Amino acid sequence: MSTPSQPPLPQGSQRIGLGFREFVITIALMTASIAVAIDSMLPALPHIASSLNVPNPNDAQLVIAVYFFGFGFAQLVFGSLADAFGRRTILLLGLAIFTVTTFAAAWTESFTALLAFRFAQGVGGAAIRITTTAITRDCFDGREMARVMSYIMIVFMLVPILAPSFGQAVLTYADWHWIFILLGVIGAILFVWASLRMRESLPVSERLPLSVAAISGGFRTVLTNRITCGYMLGLTLFTAVICTFIVTVQQIFGTVYGLGDWLPIAFAGTASGIAVANFINGYFVRRFGMRRISHACMIIFTALGLLAVGVAFFGTPSFLFTYLMLSIMLMFFAVITTNFTAICLEPMGHIAGTATAVTGFVSTTGGALLGGMIGQMFDGTVRPLFVGFALFGIFTILAVLWAERGQLFTHPGDEPEMEPGMGGH
Template sequence: MGGREFIVLIAALTSIVAFSIDSMLPALPVIGADFALADQNDRQFVLIAFVLAFGPAQIVFGPLSDRFGRRPVLLGGLVFFVLASFGAAVTESWAALLSCRAAQGVGAAAVRITTLAIVRDCFAGRDMARIMSYVFTIFMLIPIVAPAMGQAIVAVTDWHWLFAVLGASGAALGLWSWVRMRETLPVAARRPLDPGSIFHAFREILTNRIALGYTLAVTLFFGGLFAFIVSIQQIIEVIYGMQDWFAAVFATSASAMAVASLGNASLVRRLGMRRISHAALVSFTVLGGVLLIAGLLTVPPFLVTIGLISLIMMSFGFVAGNFNALAMEPLGHVAGSASSVLGTISFTGGALLGTLTGQAFNGTIVPLATAYFLFGLLGLAIVLITEKGELFAVHHDPAD
């Protein structure tokens, strides 16, 4: 497989998670109406079921791919994802739909974990960073394409076809991977299943001040991200009555986050992880407070609300990657297991916090704004304790 084909395939496999979430957003009102859900907040469970299954499942597939190789776990995850997608496409039961969404999340977790492992197997250091930046550049298109695709499908046909498209896409990726993706983990490098390594990684995180502090902080920020994902469709539809503009508005906010992530890659060598992420942490908290005050006083104009949310998500783009790297900094001796544990904690914890925020939606922006402000404030307190009261320091950063 050539370099360009490898990058495109890895990007497509990595994007399966975002596509499975973002493409659903425009369909939520139609799905809710089809099942005659009494509470409009219940439609959020189409998203919640996926992410709550995806988060914990990640911790299982890392050790499995280390034991049995990348290809079997990757292809098995894709088959599971495809079957769950087609199951959702034909179901007429709300409970069955949520079960299929949870199964999709499990399959997607296998795909994501093995995809990252394949990149680590094939590249290291700067080469790995270069490949991942190319992958991320393609990945950035998903928040723009996926909601627009979902909106187009529900505009012309039944929402079940959205799951059929996801299933067909997963099948195409499975066929491509089966034909072109070789096994990247030699038999000699495979390791026996060792649950103890996971417990050891948990213990390392819980007993290291830097690792624990930044793990908790990044979990709060993922809570802000998931609160945005589960709330934004209802904010646009219910508060502002601009459902037809949903795809464009979502793309604007998501693009702000992506631009920040790209900008961070070029700034971090010069300014250091702590300077950038701590400044963005303060920005996230202050902007969340401004949005909360505005929401308590009145219904802010549409452009003001979306503008503030976009700036908040831009702050997230400067925080998430740096906090994750800072949490991993003292865990190099258990990097593989620690990365899996950190991803599970931050994704699952963030999904739970986002769920609580989404379920609190009351026809105003106050629940989302409150979440942004409180998560930022708690994150700021945790980072202050973690850094012993010293923000913006650079002398700890190895890159500096």
């Protein structure tokens, strides 16, 4: 409720002083910086391993994995800070940490130091992720949030589509250190843009006190909500899907199928499919609902995973089969995670920062551990990848059945509704 000295808060994207399209593009570019810091590294991993004398080729995956760990653990801290001090301050802090540690990584000559800076870079990315998701939840809710997140993901994915090609292009003319230098420049530009264009979305009257009791109360609210917890487990398993893919894609496309310099193009194709899937989801989600769409997708994803496992155990599948299977399954991944995130946060509007922190910590850290475990099982074949995908799908179905008390495709709060206006709610 607004105080007498404060006018009522505008709704939708106007809450932070942006038009709808500018809101989508701005939030997408902020979150895309997290993905660029991952995907641009893919073609550089062999170069980093060679330059820094990494003995085990699989250890180069740690450049990706430690980023995920820093990203996961730090969300617990920044969620409560965002609820206490507002979204904008923590967003700017995260962009500053991300930028400084990225420049620091550019000048290191030690693999251990590089991993430390990558962990810290992930910490900055966590603040960006927490605040941009909380800002979106502040401005939108329910199906409208799922729709907005789908459009954000379209823009979000256009950047990672180009990220491996960006990394490959840098390596053509310079060494891998320059990838970090250019990423630092991107972080600095985003910091300036956020400081000039974005207003605060959480008024002082709605902020939570920063105390052990308030934080533990928020965590208890999140962890005792059946819907939030069940879908958080699903998000964890599908974060493991994308982590498994990212940490092994260079070896699968490069070692198993010998693509070499064609890796960025192949990766761009799978990322394009994710962007298309989010566009389709954004178009249909208000008509059919988050649960109907995501539940159908998780079942089909699991069935495809089991099919791929069967084919892989009879020998290495053709590149065309593997590539099509990965591209289609990652399209389902995109729809599932977008809708699961909206369902997760729907009951948590009053503590969006804390809820985003808890769900983000569990899903990212758990997903990184599971994905890293599957990645370390790489044996020169695609079998570990597809077995992991199938198992993640099966356990996601079980988690959702628990959350929905055995009922799929519908929910009392997810009935068809009238089409709202395009600009917000």
